[in-house]
Amino acid sequence: MEYGLSVLGRRGVNFINTLGGLCILFFRFLCSLKDIPRSFRLIVEQLYVIGVKSLPLIVVISVFVGAVSAWQAAYQFKFIGAPLRYLGQAVGKAVVIELAPVLSALVFAGRVGAGIAAEIGTMRVTEQIDALDSMGINPVRYLVLPRVLACLFMVPLLVFFADFIAIIGGLVVSVVGVNVSSETFLNGFRDSFKVSDFINGLTKAAVFGLLVGLVGCYEGFKAEGGAQGVGLATTTSVVISCVLILVFNFVFAIILFRI
Amino acid sequence: MAYIRIDNLVKMFGEQTVLDGVNINIEKGESIVVIGQSGCGKSVLLKHLLRLLEPTKGRVWFEGYDIATLNHRELIGIRQRIGMVFQSAALFDSLTVAENVGLGLRESRQYSTRQVEEIVMTKLELVAMVSAAEKFPAELSGGMRKRVALARAIATDPEVLLYDEPTTGLDPITADMINDLIVELKEKLNVTSIAVTHDMTSAFKIADRITMLYQGKVEYDGSPEETRSTDNAVVRQFIEGQARGPIQVR
Numbered sequence: 352m353e354y355g356l357s358v359l360g361r362r363g364v365n366f367i368n369t370l371g372g373l374c375i376l377f378f379r380f381l382c383s384l385k386d387i388p389r390s391f392r393l394i395v396e397q398l399y400v401i402g403v404k405s406l407p408l409i410v411v412i413s414v415f416v417g418a419v420s421a422w423q424a425a426y427q428f429k430f431i432g433a434p435l436r437y438l439g440q441a442v443g444k445a446v447v448i449e450l451a452p453v454l455s456a457l458v459f460a461g462r463v464g465a466g467i468a469a470e471i472g473t474m475r476v477t478e479q480i481d482a483l484d485s486m487g488i489n490p491v492r493y494l495v496l497p498r499v500l501a502c503l504f505m506v507p508l509l510v511f512f513a514d515f516i517a518i519i520g521g522l523v524v525s526v527v528g529v530n531v532s533s534e535t536f537l538n539g540f541r542d543s544f545k546v547s548d549f550i551n552g553l554t555k556a557a558v559f560g561l562l563v564g565l566v567g568c569y570e571g572f573k574a575e576g577g578a579q580g581v582g583l584a585t586t587t588s589v590v591i592s593c594v595l596i597l598v599f600n601f602v603f604a605i606i607l608f609r610i
Numbered sequence: 611m612a613y614i615r616i617d618n619l620v621k622m623f624g625e626q627t628v629l630d631g632v633n634i635n636i637e638k639g640e641s642i643v644v645i646g647q648s649g650c651g652k653s654v655l656l657k658h659l660l661r662l663l664e665p666t667k668g669r670v671w672f673e674g675y676d677i678a679t680l681n682h683r684e685l686i687g688i689r690q691r692i693g694m695v696f697q698s699a700a701l702f703d704s705l706t707v708a709e710n711v712g713l714g715l716r717e718s719r720q721y722s723t724r725q726v727e728e729i730v731m732t733k734l735e736l737v738a739m740v741s742a743a744e745k746f747p748a749e750l751s752g753g754m755r756k757r758v759a760l761a762r763a764i765a766t767d768p769e770v771l772l773y774d775e776p777t778t779g780l781d782p783i784t785a786d787m788i789n790d791l792i793v794e795l796k797e798k799l800n801v802t803s804i805a806v807t808h809d810m811t812s813a814f815k816i817a818d819r820i821t822m823l824y825q826g827k828v829e830y831d832g833s834p835e836e837t838r839s840t841d842n843a844v845v846r847q848f849i850e851g852q853a854r855g856p857i858q859v860r
Contacts, residue, residue, distance in 0.1 A: 389719075474702075482700040485660050485693075486714040486766075487686035493717075 369569075369591065376495065376569050383489070383496045393497040401463050401498065402505030406512065412458055413513040416450050417442065417520025425529040435531050439539030442521035444548070448608065451513040452552045453600055456559035459506055460592035464567040467498050468588035471571025472581040480572070490572075499564035506560030507553040514552065551607045558603075559596050566592045611674055613638040613802060614659065614770070620667035621654055628654050630826030631668070638769075641796055641803040643813040645848065646823035647857060652806035653697065653774050655823070659804065660689055660772070690718065693763030693801075694772040699755040701747035701762070707734070708743040711762045718766065733761040736798075737791060753784035760791060764799065771795070773805035777812045789815040810849050814838070822848065824857070 387394065424441040428434070471494055474480050483490045518540065525531040570588035574580045612635035621629040628651040636642050644652050657663045658670050661677050670677045672688055680688060701710050712730040715721050721729065734740045737757040747755060756776060763771055776792060777785035789812050796803055796816075807813055813820055813834070820837045822830040822845055830837070830845045837845060847855030 477698050478696045478700040479702055481657070481662050482694070482696055482702075482762075484662055485689055486717070487689040488714070488717045 372573070373565055373569050377565055379491045380495055380499050380565065383492045386492045386496065390492055390496050393493065394500055397497040397501035398505060401501040402508060405459060405462055405505070405509060408458060408462060409455055409509045409513050410516055412454060413451065413516035414520040416454055417446060417517030418524040420445050420450060421521035421524040422528060435529065436535050437539055438525050438529065438531050439536035440543040443518060443540040444543055446517040446521065447514050447548050447552050451517055452510050452556045452559065453596065455510050455513045456506060456556060456563065456596045457593055459509065459560070460563045460589055460596060463502065464563040464588050464592045465585045467564065467567030468570040469581055469585045471568055472574030472584040475572060475574045476577055476580055495568045498568055499561065502560040502564030503557055507556040510553055510556035514549070555600065555603045558599055562595045562599065563592045566595065611671065612636060613673060615671040617671065618668040619655070619658060619665050619670065621651065621658070621663065622666045627826055632823070632828055634821055634828060636802060636804060638802055639800060641816055641818045642821060643817035644804070644806045644821050644823060645808060645810070645813050648808060650823045651826060652823060656772050656774050656804065656806050660692055660694060661685060690766055691768055692770045692772060693766065693768035695756065695759045695763045695774065695776055697774040697778060699759040701755055701758055703747055706744050706746055707739060707758050710747070710758060711765050714762070714766050729765060733765050736764070736795070737761045753780050753788065756780065756788055757791065764795060767799070768801065770802045770804070773803065775807055776805060777807065777809045785809065785812060792816045
């Protein structure tokens with residue numbers, strides 16, 4: 352009992368420490384925004400590494416997200432006896448509001464967040480961050496600013512593509528597998544499409560990108576020891592990012608999509 | 611006041627006291643080597659000079675300025691006057707040798723691209739690494755990495771050079787080459803050097819003065835000649851590399 356309480360207490364303190372550390376890093380990131388012109392080359396480099404290189408993975412995932420959502424929706428419709436002309440509507444809403452932003456962000460956390468934590472963590476344990484400091488170079492400006500900004504801008508852009516590709520995936524499955532005509536599917540999608548849903552999805556994506564970037568950088572900076580420390584930072588970064596994405600997604604659902 | 615003054619420096623990590631009231635004065639142009647067992651706090655001491663670590667107690671003065679009280683801008687100014695060669699060389703993996711050496715110059719925004727290129731080549735020439743300018747750190751041997759780290763540390767013509775275990779992990783010939791380079795740089799650039807090492811061959815070659823840390827305090831301070839003939843049992847055991855004596859192997 353006593354042991355359990357002490358473990359719980361330690362975890363609680365660690366959690367509060369992490370939240371505090373993230374807030375401080377976010378504040379330092381905001382302070383470094385004035386240095387955007389100076390870090391322009393580094394930002395462009397990260398936009399490519401973080402955004403463009405994530406596109407193939409997002410494309411593959413989106414195709415299957417759209418496909419499976421069409422199939423499952425058709426299965427549920429059959430179960431409750433709903434007409435299949437609403438299939439485009441169901442797939443469109445699910446993809447634009449939830450599936451594309453959340454699943455893309457989770458995959459992004461696994462690919463990019465882990466990569467950022469591993470890269471910065473390795474730099475920390477091999478004294479490269481100390482070397483930056485010793486040369487009078489601010490590591491937040493040099494490392495955090497380009498990565499977090501790239502995440503902030505590239506996740507919404509990736510979700511924009513993911514929306515489009517998932518709808519195509521859903522359309523193909525509806526036509527080939529469920530025998531719904533493309534016209535019926537697209538009419539259903541068009542009738543229910545709201546620009547505000549689309550914008551809200553992209554807004555969520557931007558916040559998820561910010562979270563993944565910040566958490567990856569924070570865990571990387573915190574890494575200590577050697578390979579084990581870097582591995583731990585990488586895993587922790589993915590876990591914290593995923594939890595925060597799901598928690599924030601719920602908060603967004605309440606704020607943006609009022610019942 | 612001394613050029614660099616370390617005044618009653620205490621550093622604790624949690625419950626563990628690593629430095630327990632260290633006092634060292636360093637004069638301009640002097641080459642001091644801090645020796646001591648692995649884990650005795652030599653690197654920790656060095657990192658306090660750049661405020662990479664904050665003291666638990668005590669002060670570090672540089673030209674009369676208390677390093678702990680400097681604001682961000684002043685601290686960057688001081689850091690640009692001090693070059694450091696890290697134990698692991700700490701080269702940036704994603705940058706070539708030339709980009710590594712020129713990074714501090716580029717980021718200071720005081721030099722044109724052409725000037726940066728010229729300075730980088732001059733510094734690489736000093737350490738005989740011009741031919742590796744376009745290579746990445748992963749393509750270099752340990753000795754070559756140290757030489758590049760040395761070139762990077764002197765790129766901004768610092769007044770003070772800090773060396774953290776400059777010869778650790780190198781074969782004796784490469785280690786001697788690094789020692790020669792350190793002596794040569796001191797003579798050519800007239801810098802103040804502070805090196806920490808447990809390599810006595812290196813210490814005797816590059817030091818004007820040798821200081822030994824033991825149990826978190828300065829145990830001994832003297833010239834290389836005095837150190838060779840000292841009857842301090844702790845220093846004798848260390849420089850002779852004896853397992854038996856007052857120093858307990860941890």
